[in-house]
Each structure stands twice: as structure tokens, then as C-alpha cells.
Amino acid sequence: MTAWLSGKELNTSVEFVSLGMVVIDEIRLPSRPPIIDVAGGSGSFSTLGYRLLTGRSQSRRVGCLVRAGTDFPEQVKNQLSEWQLTLEIQILQHSGSTRGLLVYEDSTFGPKNFHYTTPPLKTRPEDVANSLFLNARAFHFLATPQEVLSQVHELIALRANYGIKTLPFILWEPFPAACTIKDRPLFLEACSFVDVFSPNHLEISAMFEEQKPETFRPEALEKYALEISRVTGANQDGVVIVRAGEHGSLTIQGMSTKVWLPPFYLDGSKEVVDPTGAGNAFLGGYTAGWLKEGDMKEASIYGAVAASFAVEQIGLPTLHPDELELWNGVRVQDRLALYKARVDT
DSSP, rough: OEEEESSSOOOOOOOOOOOOOOOEEEEEEEESSSSSEEESHHHHHHHHHHHHHHOOOOOOOBEEEEEEEETOOOHHHHHTTTTTOEEEEEEEETTOOOOEEESSSSSTTTTTTEESSOOOOOGGGGGTTGGGGGGOOOEEEEEOOHHHHHHHHHHHHHHHTOOOOSOOOOEEOOOOOOGSSTTTHHHHHHHTTTEOOBHHHHHHTTTTOOOOOOOOOOHHHHHHHHHHHHTTTTSSSEEEEEGGGGEEEEEEEEETEEEOOOSSOOOOOOOOOOOOTTHHHHHHHHHHHHHHHHHHHHHOOOOHHHHHTTTTSSSSSSEEEEEEEETTTHHHHHHHHHHHHHTTT
């Protein structure tokens, strides 16, 4: 294995790293040529969310770990490098990069099917050993409960071996296919080892209901989230975030704190091009907000703003290299102020 590094020479303390994957997508839409080599995956979009709310002056504090094959596209490497984060691409000499095929059934970017076209190169805690990433303040997981039960222990043990005594902030996004009634006891057990558990509204419903809900039922989501929040965190003081797409987000911490927030773009907005990755970006933004503000509502506001940049295009947004640091032509802090004013009135 060889590694390509960017930013590590600055020896900056990294705050955030995702153990999700960077997936190279081929996207197919009706009556259009395929769009190839599009950066996707939970690793890409959660890192985006954190980077958006960090700003250029602190960009090297954002870690990005990519496990890739020798075919990793140069354009994707350049796109991630433009964010000026601490980037490490671990190149496996005898593997192809993680690739997927995303097929939309119509032009609304609604119904879709996804499958991997190459064996996925998953990231584990051992992949951050002996690196700047091991000392990160926060880690994002996309994993099954079985993986969380083993990998959180593995991460903490690795940190201890290197003399890192502080516990990291752990945010867990569940692997969708694992969200079943049968595995709910495993989820409840694994939640005690994380600080934040965040399924989307369909995933949390699948953990409690046999059939997919026909309508959006916020009361049911609150009930399910409250049950899980009671066992989340080492001291049962963790947070459950239900990401609900066009319905916004629900953030719960025990009986005392419940926050519903709308999405930045309301349902039907012409600015929404493709919602893929918005939930991952929300979690990266939430983590940035939590580490900065220490407030659940403020962190959820950061998350909603991060998600808004993910939906404006196919793939990742465009960073304009100028003093203002414009993403898709907008200053993140301006959008944050606009959204705060909206939800605080």
C-alpha cells in the first residue's frame, strides 16, 4: 500500500474524520448520457459538511481518509485537495477503488437504485493508526451495530496505545439494510457506546415497524427516538437525530430536549437538484456545530445549512478560490445567519 498525503506536513491537530467511504459513482438518468467519476459516499459528504462550517482558516483541522485503488480518479483527488483539508489517500496496489452505480428511475431525483460495482474498501479504526487522524476529537461512522460494538472499542484501544487518554466524540449513522426489528436489541446495545445516533426517518421506522410507513408521522418518530435516546451515550445522555429529508430534522436528548427544524430549502424548491448526500452533510455540519457551540439546537442548525449545499447539484458543491470562500457562489456564514434568523423567529 502507498499513501498520497496533503496537509499532513503542517502537523495540524485534526478535529474530525469520517470512517465512511469515498465512493466513485456512475449516475444514470433517463434520456441522458451517464455521468461518471462523481465523488459520493458518506465519507465525502460528511467531510463536506464539517468543512463547510469550518472555514478556510481552520480547514487543515478537517481530516479526510480515502481507501482507494490505483484507478482513483485524478479529478476527485483534485476536488478534495481544493478544500485544503488534511487528506490521506491510501492506495491499495491490487484493488480497484470503491465504485457504485446510482440509477434514477425518473428525472425528479426521487426513486433510485444503488449498488456497488466493485468490492467496497471499508475504513476501520486500524486504518487511522499511527496517523494524525487517530487523535481527532470526533469520528463519524456509517456501520452496522455489530461493527460499532467492535470498532468503537478498537478505536479507543488504539488511542490508548498511543497515549491518547481522551474519549472521542462518536457520531453513528446506521447502515440502512441493518435497520430491522430483529436487530433492534443490538442497536440499543451499541448506542451506549456513541454520543450521537442518527438514522433517517425510514431507517428508524424500520427498526420498529414491519411495513414502510405510508405517511409521515412525526409523533411516531418522536416516540421511537425517545426510546433510543434513553440508552444512547455512556451516561444515557446522548443525542438521537432523525434526518427526515423534506420534513426537516428531529433532535432529541432524553425527555427534556426535543427540537424540530425545517430544511433550509422547503419541499418543491427549484434549488434542490439532487438530495443524495444531504443527510451525511447534515451530520458533518452538526458535529462542527456541536464542537463549536456545545448546544444541540445550534448544532442542528449547522447541520441543516450544511445539507443545503449538498442538494444544489449532482455530486459535491463547487468551492470558488477567492478571499470570501464561496461555495456555489454563497458564503456559508451568510446562509447560516439567514437560516438562524428564520428558525429563531
